[in-house]
Amino acid sequence: MTTIRHLIAGFVGGEISPMLSGRVDLDIYPYALEKCENFVPVNEGPIVKAPGFEYIRDADDASRWLSAFRFSITQEYVLEWSEQKLRLFTNGGRIESAPGVPVEVAVPYAAAEAPFLSFQQSYDRLYIDHAGYAPAALLRTGATSFSHAYSALKNGPFLDQNTDEAKTVTVSATTGSGITITANSAIFEAGHVGALIEIEAKDYSDVPAWEPGMKGVSIGDKVRSDGKVYQAATAGTTGSVVPTHGEGAAWDGSNKNDLVNDKGPYGIKWTFLYERQGVVEITAVASGTSATGTVQKRLADSLTSVPSYRWAHQAFSNAQGWPSLVLHWAGRQIHVKDFDIVGSVVGDYGGGTVNFSARTNSGSVETDLAFRRTLSAEDPPLWIAGDRKAMILGTASRELAVSAVNPNAALSGENISAEPQSFYGSEQIAPVQVGAQTIFVERGGRRLRSANYDFSSDRYRADDITASARHITAGGLVQLAYQRIPYALVYAVRADGQLIVHPDTRLDMKGFARRVLGGDARALSAVSVVGADGKTDELWLLVERTRADGVKKEIWRQTAWRELGDDAADSFYVDGGVRIAATGGQTHFSGLVHLAGKSIAALRNGAVVNGLTVSSAGELDVPNAPADDYTLIVGLPYTATAITLPPERQLRDGTMQGRIQRLVKVVARVLETFGLKAGSPGGYDPQYLLDRNPADGMNAPVRLFSGDTSGPVDAQHDRKGQVIYTSADPLPAIIASTILKIDVDDRDA
Numbered sequence: 001m002t003t004i005r006h007l008i009a010g011f012v013g014g015e016i017s018p019m020l021s022g023r024v025d026l027d028i029y030p031y032a033l034e035k036c037e038n039f040v041p042v043n044e045g046p047i048v049k050a051p052g053f054e055y056i057r058d059a060d061d062a063s064r065w066l067s068a069f070r071f072s073i074t075q076e077y078v079l080e081w082s083e084q085k086l087r088l089f090t091n092g093g094r095i096e097s098a099p100g101v102p103v104e105v106a107v108p109y110a111a112a113e114a115p116f117l118s119f120q121q122s123y124d125r126l127y128i129d130h131a132g133y134a135p136a137a138l139l140r141t142g143a144t145s146f147s148h149a150y151s152a153l154k155n156g157p158f159l160d161q162n163t164d165e166a167k168t169v170t171v172s173a174t175t176g177s178g179i180t181i182t183a184n185s186a187i188f189e190a191g192h193v194g195a196l197i198e199i200e201a202k203d204y205s206d207v208p209a210w211e212p213g214m215k216g217v218s219i220g221d222k223v224r225s226d227g228k229v230y231q232a233a234t235a236g237t238t239g240s241v242v243p244t245h246g247e248g249a250a251w252d253g254s255n256k257n258d259l260v261n262d263k264g265p266y267g268i269k270w271t272f273l274y275e276r277q278g279v280v281e282i283t284a285v286a287s288g289t290s291a292t293g294t295v296q297k298r299l300a301d302s303l304t305s306v307p308s309y310r311w312a313h314q315a316f317s318n319a320q321g322w323p324s325l326v327l328h329w330a331g332r333q334i335h336v337k338d339f340d341i342v343g344s345v346v347g348d349y350g351g352g353t354v355n356f357s358a359r360t361n362s363g364s365v366e367t368d369l370a371f372r373r374t375l376s377a378e379d380p381p382l383w384i385a386g387d388r389k390a391m392i393l394g395t396a397s398r399e400l401a402v403s404a405v406n407p408n409a410a411l412s413g414e415n416i417s418a419e420p421q422s423f424y425g426s427e428q429i430a431p432v433q434v435g436a437q438t439i440f441v442e443r444g445g446r447r448l449r450s451a452n453y454d455f456s457s458d459r460y461r462a463d464d465i466t467a468s469a470r471h472i473t474a475g476g477l478v479q480l481a482y483q484r485i486p487y488a489l490v491y492a493v494r495a496d497g498q499l500i501v502h503p504d505t506r507l508d509m510k511g512f513a514r515r516v517l518g519g520d521a522r523a524l525s526a527v528s529v530v531g532a533d534g535k536t537d538e539l540w541l542l543v544e545r546t547r548a549d550g551v552k553k554e555i556w557r558q559t560a561w562r563e564l565g566d567d568a569a570d571s572f573y574v575d576g577g578v579r580i581a582a583t584g585g586q587t588h589f590s591g592l593v594h595l596a597g598k599s600i601a602a603l604r605n606g607a608v609v610n611g612l613t614v615s616s617a618g619e620l621d622v623p624n625a626p627a628d629d630y631t632l633i634v635g636l637p638y639t640a641t642a643i644t645l646p647p648e649r650q651l652r653d654g655t656m657q658g659r660i661q662r663l664v665k666v667v668a669r670v671l672e673t674f675g676l677k678a679g680s681p682g683g684y685d686p687q688y689l690l691d692r693n694p695a696d697g698m699n700a701p702v703r704l705f706s707g708d709t710s711g712p713v714d715a716q717h718d719r720k721g722q723v724i725y726t727s728a729d730p731l732p733a734i735i736a737s738t739i740l741k742i743d744v745d746d747r748d749a
Contacts, residue, residue, distance in 0.1 A: 003664075004656070006647040006721075006740045010045030011036070012503075014511025016645075017471045024648040024657060028468055028510075034681075034722065038640035039735075040501050041511035042487050046671065049640045049733040050501070050515055053556035055576045055594055057094055059542055060087065063553050065114035065479075066527040066542050070121050071140055074534030078527055079138075080542065080555065081107075081114035086138075088146065089540070091532045092557060095144045107148045108133055115478070115525075116428060118325045118384070120333075125352075127151070129335060131324040134316065137352060149352060155279065155297070156356035157342045157372050158198050158312040159320070168307035169199060174278070174299040178292060181280060184307065186288025191319030193282055197293070200277045200310035201300030204229070210252070210270075214238040217268050222301075229300070230270035239267040246360075247272055274298040277359070315340065315372065329386040330404075330411045332370075336384055336393070339375045341402060341418075343411070358413070371413025375400070382428040385438045392451055392460060393418075394426030394440055399451060401460055421460040424449060432482040432490060434504055439465070439490060445476030448492065448502070465502065469512040472500050481526045483537045486561050491515075491539060497522025518575035518636030519598060521545035524553070536560060545576075548596040548616055562732050564672055568704050569606035569631055573730040577635020587625045592634070593618035601637035601730040605630045606701030608675070608729050639728040643681050646720045647740060656721075660748040663715040665741035666723050672704040675729030680715030686726050687711060702731060717745075 013032030039047040060082040069077040078089040088095045095103045118129040126138040135151045172180040210223040221232040226244040239253015253267025278299030284292040323335035333349035346368040348355035356370040381393040390403035404411045425443035438451040449462040475495040488504040499515035525542040539558040559572040595614040602609040679686030721742045727733035
């Protein structure tokens with residue numbers, strides 16, 4: 001028999017796939033676990049017991065999704081989306097108009113559509129795109145007041161101009177409301193109501209060109225210049241300054257005699273009338289060939305009598321469909337509809353109006369004007385994210401980078417390219433951005449990939465960060481969230497209601513853990529928002545669970561991650577829990593309806609109180625209350641569990657893998673921990689390594705322990721040599737490393 005002492009110096013590898021159980025040759029193996037549930041591996045090496053979730057209140061029965069509204073770096077709201085309405089939470093509570101009466105904002109979206117809304121925050125507006133609705137924004141008008149309104153789409157965007165000369169239109173008037181647009185072919189449908197149509201004059205043959213020195217100009221005469229039509233406001237002879245203005249009036253000369261030959265005077269005051277293109281908002285559709293509208297940009301006079309085939313429908317409408325993605329990038333508001341990327345005029349999308357003007361008044365295209373680019377791809381984009389060098393788009397078959405062809409010039413309709421970066425494909429799940437990485441879900445919902453620009457290959461690589469833990473996404477992922485502080489953790493909601501947790505670990509140690517909620521609660525949605533202190537991030541959950549009053553949905557907020565040195569009495573390691581400020585001697589508590597009929601975990605001033613059950617009426621009796629005021633924390637219990645991998649050591653005659661062995665003793669190096677148990681998986685129940693000091697009273701707060709704690713393990717002979725650690729008490733636990741003492745049978749070589 002050979003006795004070995006095996007050191008596991010850290011756990012940054014997290015829970016790895018059972019498929020890697022034999023890969024003792026991998027760098028990750030010495031730092032990985034077979035199971036990491038409700039513990040989280042952190043960058044420094046230890047596994048830390050995940051904090052619990054505080055019950056905020058019941059959610060609406062129809063609630064489906066959570067998202068965030070960030071007004072400022074110090075104030076962020078949680079949005080609870082249900083059937084055509086949303087509710088708001090901030091500073092740990094729901095915004096209410098009166099006690100128990102939630103503030104609700106009416107929205108057009110069904111609850112089932114909420115997961116597919118695209119968001120872009122801009123100060124007091126949260127812009128929203130969905131393929132079934134016009135672009136809109138949620139506007140914050142006060143600390144507790146919000147409203148939803150559709151964006152006003154100005155000057156487009158428009159589809160390509162019609163090129164079929166057989167399909168023409170004329171109009172009944174060039175200005176005003178209630179004008180009739182008549183087509184010789186069926187080009188209108190009901191979905192065009194509310195949309196724009198751009199109509200360009202076929203030609204300007206009925207308007208003479210402006211020339212210098214034109215004599216006998218009368219008030220009211222019209223001329224064309226620089227692609228625009230002007231009307232004379234004065235009479236006389238034209239000057240030498242070519243009219244180019246796009247609004248108001250301007251002189252083409254000084255209106256004085258020539259100083260050399262004393263001829264003149266020269267100069268006419270020209271009033272701008274219209275450009276070649278005019279715009280009408282359609283207000284009613286009588287038939288496929290007739291529509292009524294309001295002129296938003298004056299039409300050419302010739303359109304009342306000369307049919308023109310030069311018209312274009314608006315690209316966004318109930319007839320054409322709406323964009324599904326929105327992003328602010330390169331100074332523009334970007335929308336993605338099907339295969340089209342549409343950019344607004346640079347900087348012109350504030351106040352609820354978005355300008356999509358694609359030409360100047362003279363008809364020329366400038367770099368800062370709106371553009372529309374059609375992607376060459378098999379599938380339309382499902383998500384979009386902005387990076388320093390490019391916009392990254394994910395489709396069902398590939399990932400694209402959209403950027404300027406000439407990086408020294410601004411992105412524009414004439415300076416834009418869309419290049420494939422990888423060919424993994426994506427799910428329609430909004431990515432999260434961590435540092436310089438964009439983390440997205442691969443098609444199928446089973447892999448997390450990190451898109452990061454790689455200079456050596458000049459492309460965005462999309463490495464699989466779940467490569468060593470393929471099992472961790474079982475059932476598929478439905479949402480991502482990122483908590484920056486204190487541990488920089490990426491969360492993913494699984495379809496079965498578990499959360500997977502991934503720390504932003506060093507090198508290739510892609511550690512994962514699973515958060516299994518107490519009381520068989522299922523997470524439906526998760527979002528991370530800045531806390532009330534403006535420094536830490538809070539993870540909020542929409543959960544569903546079976547209660548005494550039926551299947552209900554609830555809003556939970558993760559309590560703060562405990563820092564070393566924090567008071568043990570503030571430990572919050574229960575789910576759906578509440579923190580009660582009790583008066584001295586108080587033993588009876590009510591109002592715990594959401595915990596009715598449940599056996600709960602309780603912590604009283606840092607001391608564990610066992611054996612408590614909430615009555616069917618939501619009431620709780622706690623014996624032996626202290627005489628002074630105290631804090632009582634109660635909620636659904638959960639257990640943190642970590643199981644090590646079979647240790648790898650080379651003995652004199654080869655590896656110890658697969659040999660008959662027995663775990664004899666464990667040493668755990670812990671930090672401020674209490675109630676930790678250790679044992680052999682599949683063997684006898686784990687036993688306490690750390691328990692209450694007999695000298696401490698049962699009502700006294702526990703004294704957390706830091707250092708090395710050890711104990712024998714009552715294990716059977718097996719071929720694994722593993723240890724299981726559990727922490728079921730509602731108290732903190734941090735395991736920095738462990739040493740296993742194992743007897744190995746020399747004869748089983």
